[in-house]
Amino acid sequence: MKIIILGAGASGIATARRLHDAGVAVQVLEARDRIGGRIWTDCDFASFPVELGAEFIHGEHAVTHQLVAAAGMAPVPVDRYGKLRWSDGGPALLLDMLPSERRRMIVALFRALDALRDIPEPADRSLAAYLRAHGFDTGALEVADVLLAQTCCAPIETLSCADLARELRADRAGKREYRLREGYTALLTWYARDLDIRCGAAARLVRHSSGGVIVETDAGVFHADRCVVTLPVGVLQAGTPRFEPPLGAGKQWAIGALRVEPGTRLLYRFDEPLWDRDLTFMAHAGVAARWWTPGYPAEDAAVIVCYATADRARMLDALDAHDALQAGLRELQTLLGRDDLAQRCIAATRVAWGADPYACGGYAHVPPGAAAARPVLAESEGVLHFAGEATAFDSNPQTVHGAIESGWRAADEVLTCQ
Numbered sequence: 001m002k003i004i005i006l007g008a009g010a011s012g013i014a015t016a017r018r019l020h021d022a023g024v025a026v027q028v029l030e031a032r033d034r035i036g037g038r039i040w041t042d043c044d045f046a047s048f049p050v051e052l053g054a055e056f057i058h059g060e061h062a063v064t065h066q067l068v069a070a071a072g073m074a075p076v077p078v079d080r081y082g083k084l085r086w087s088d089g090g091p092a093l094l095l096d097m098l099p100s101e102r103r104r105m106i107v108a109l110f111r112a113l114d115a116l117r118d119i120p121e122p123a124d125r126s127l128a129a130y131l132r133a134h135g136f137d138t139g140a141l142e143v144a145d146v147l148l149a150q151t152c153c154a155p156i157e158t159l160s161c162a163d164l165a166r167e168l169r170a171d172r173a174g175k176r177e178y179r180l181r182e183g184y185t186a187l188l189t190w191y192a193r194d195l196d197i198r199c200g201a202a203a204r205l206v207r208h209s210s211g212g213v214i215v216e217t218d219a220g221v222f223h224a225d226r227c228v229v230t231l232p233v234g235v236l237q238a239g240t241p242r243f244e245p246p247l248g249a250g251k252q253w254a255i256g257a258l259r260v261e262p263g264t265r266l267l268y269r270f271d272e273p274l275w276d277r278d279l280t281f282m283a284h285a286g287v288a289a290r291w292w293t294p295g296y297p298a299e300d301a302a303v304i305v306c307y308a309t310a311d312r313a314r315m316l317d318a319l320d321a322h323d324a325l326q327a328g329l330r331e332l333q334t335l336l337g338r339d340d341l342a343q344r345c346i347a348a349t350r351v352a353w354g355a356d357p358y359a360c361g362g363y364a365h366v367p368p369g370a371a372a373a374r375p376v377l378a379e380s381e382g383v384l385h386f387a388g389e390a391t392a393f394d395s396n397p398q399t400v401h402g403a404i405e406s407g408w409r410a411a412d413e414v415l416t417c418q
């Protein structure tokens with residue numbers, strides 16, 4: 001049996017690894033000139049690897065740790081939420097330093113999110129509607145949009161409570177966070193060793209029948225018995241590749257029902273760290289709403305990163321890169337209480353995943369009324385199988401470990417077809 005895998009991101013590599021290790025012939029077709037997809041480490045921006053896509057391992061039990069240990073790497077713990085600083089205008093302050101009413105509201109928001117886990121069948125409404133029903137006012141919803149919805153790359157008004165509750169119940173990964181000193185790309189490169197991966201092979205047409213699969217790509221035509229599609233939802237929504245015959249009605253519904261919003265990173269390097277060494281995470285209700293420090297104290301790392309999603313990312317993407325970076329810098333000045341950042345900044349760059357034709361956004365979310373979209377997207381159709389972060393209906397979508405688990409699931413499906 002020969003299997004084609006479309007996409008060499010975390011899910012595609014995980015599928016390929018499991019099949020290859022089971023003795024199955026696997027060919028991975030990747031549109032870009034690199035592997036990793038939404039994993040992309042930059043080793044030139046600073047004196048240490050800086051992530052342009054996925055950065056954290058979310059959870060002490062995330063399956064990613066299995067790979068990290070096997071690769072001989074050591075994850076570095078990061079305490080973002082325990083050291084969260086919030087700003088209502090001036091410099092960002094640790095929660096303990098905020099007026100008590102503000103602090104209580106922020107803590108109550110996180111509790112309200114966690115409480116979704118214990119509501120057996122939460123009404124399938126938006127996170128905004130759920131919070132309003134629990135007495136949170138407009139001001140609190142602005143904070144929730146930054147601290148809860150932005151993380152999910154979603155506007156608070158279109159983020160399904162039912163899907164959040166599902167994820168909270170399915171979560172096996174835990175809450176602690178880690179980074180990889182060597183960078184995520186190094187991990188994936190190790191995981192992809194010995195695999196047959198053809199880069200520059202953007203799939204344009206997938207012909208499928210009970211007899212097998214023919215994939216037409218920019219790098220030629222490839223034949224296999226089965227195909228695992230691990231492409232981002234935004235790419236599938238854009239109609240690339242075309243499927244012949246077209247995918248079934250359920251699959252098309254799921255692809256259309258999931259929402260994909262842009263996700264944009266602004267990265268800055270300064271001549272020296274212009275913040276105290278304890279700064280890990282700060283946020284406010286601006287456009288450049290969430291910031292963290294990707295460096296490690298030992299390296300005296302003077303790098304800070306903003307990650308904006310949904311409407312905020314759209315606003316940053318509408319500016320040219322220089323103006324977007326300047327806008328971010330102005331907000332950072334307020335958050336740090338400094339006025340010299342423009343002079344001290346020695347490198348800056350923007351990474352707009354919404355403008356990337358092979359990602360078409362950050363990661364997919366489920367709007368109210370579409371709770372079935374993830375499992376339907378994951379269902380196989382004849383000789384086609386589906387993986388990718390958005391299909392991780394039984395773990396944590398929107399993550400690297402969810403993508404890996406989805407790849408393993410698709411590989412197991414293929415193995416049962418032998």
Ligand SMILES: Cc1cc2nc3c(=O)[nH]c(=O)nc-3n(C[C@H](O)[C@H](O)[C@H](O)COP(=O)(O)OP(=O)(O)OC[C@H]3O[C@@H](n4cnc5c(N)ncnc54)[C@H](O)[C@@H]3O)c2cc1C
Nearest residue numbers: 007009010011031037038054055056203358388389399400
């Ligand atoms: C800015 C950002 C920050 C993130 N932060 C985190 C984080 O801190 N922690 C975390 O766990 N997750 C994070 N994520 C999410 C995580 O990156 C993804 O969930 C995961 O990497 C998705 O893997 P995947 O294999 O499903 O998709 P992808 O990585 O997108 O892989 C799909 C592959 O398909 C390729 N492709 C596209 N079109 C074609 C085509 N026509 N033919 C062939 N190949 C094609 C793409 O180039 C890509 O390589 C972040 C994502 C972004 C964008």
